[in-house]
Amino acid sequence: MTDWGLGEDTLPPDPMTLFALWFERAERESGLENPNAFLLSTVAADGAPDGRVLLLKGADESGFVFYTNKESTKGRALRHETRAAMTFxxxxxxxxxxxxxxxxxxxxxxxxxxxxSRPLGSRIGAWASRQSQPLDSRNALEEAVRAAEERFAGETVPRPAHWGGYRLVPSSIEFWQAGPFRLHDRMRYDRVADGWRITRLYP
Ligand SMILES: Cc1cc2nc3c(=O)[nH]c(=O)nc-3n(C[C@H](O)[C@H](O)[C@H](O)COP(=O)(O)O)c2cc1C
Structure with a gap:
């Protein structure tokens, strides 16, 4: 199946099939350093929206997986409002x-x-960083890294309880392909009882 063009006749019935094709092409041909980067948008307890870039670590029929510090700003937001959006x-x-x-x-x-599976330095970093909390100085961070290195010297570094992953189970996925004169193609898949409904949108 070709992966370009968003014609009604050629679209796969399942959006994850199309995502896999697009993602594979992004990895192969985009030349981007991090084709798996995406913007994660969340809503905090006070109703304020927020966004930040993360890296996708898995995508299949079960959803989209990413990893982070669960006590971070995004982690707290996701505790309050589990709905979120990802933009590639x-x-x-x-x-x-x-x-x-x-x-x-x-x-x-x-x-x-x-x-x-992460490099040792990243595993140590997960212990050293209180992600999104105020940090007095770069020195204080380096000190926290040294302390974690000493604590786990010669041992396997276990996963901290505050560090983990989320799976976003999609309710809708929109594919956007740039077209001439801003007449882009936009096709949105919405989850319905027996599969997915496909709707073309004005650009
Ligand atoms: C290219 C790129 C990839 C990133 N990947 C991740 C990631 O996978 N997990 C993560 O927690 N932060 C990642 N970050 C850092 C986040 O953008 C953000 O600064 C951090 O998670 C804190 O966000 P928060 O305060 O909203 O919780 C990445 C940043 C960039 C620019």
Whole structure:
């Protein structure tokens, strides 16, 4: 199946099939350093929206997976409002993908397995960083890294309880392909009882 063009006749019935094709092409051809980067948008307890870039670590029929510090600003927001949005933008391909849905925690086993696959420095960093909290100085961070290194010297670094993953289960996914004269193609998949409904949108 070709992965370009958003013609009604050629679209796969399941958006994850199309996402996989687009993502594969972004990895192969975009030339981007991090084609798996996306914007995660959340809503805090006070109703304020917020966004930040993260890296996608998995996408399949079960949803989109990312990892972070659960006590961070985004972690707190997701505790309050589990709905979130993810936006991918692959500029060299003229493509955007917008995903909305509900986040759930990945299992401890899944988070452990991913944590163990990370380089030692990243595992130490997960212990040293109180992500999104005020930090007195760069020195204080380096000190926290040294303390974590000493604490786990010669041992396997376990996954901290505050570090884990989320799986966003999509309720809608929109594919956007740049077109001439801003006459872009936009196709949105909305989850319905027996699968997905596809709607073309004005650009
Ligand atoms: C390219 C890129 C990739 C990033 N990947 C992650 C990531 O996978 N997980 C993460 O927690 N932060 C990642 N960050 C840092 C976040 O953008 C953000 O600064 C951090 O998670 C704190 O966000 P918060 O205060 O809203 O919780 C990344 C930043 C950039 C620019």
């Amino acid at each position: 933008y692959w500029d060299p391909l003229g493509r955007q993908v917008r995903v909305r849905g509900e986040t759930t925690d990945v299992t401890d086993e899944e988070a452990d397995a991913y944590f163990e």
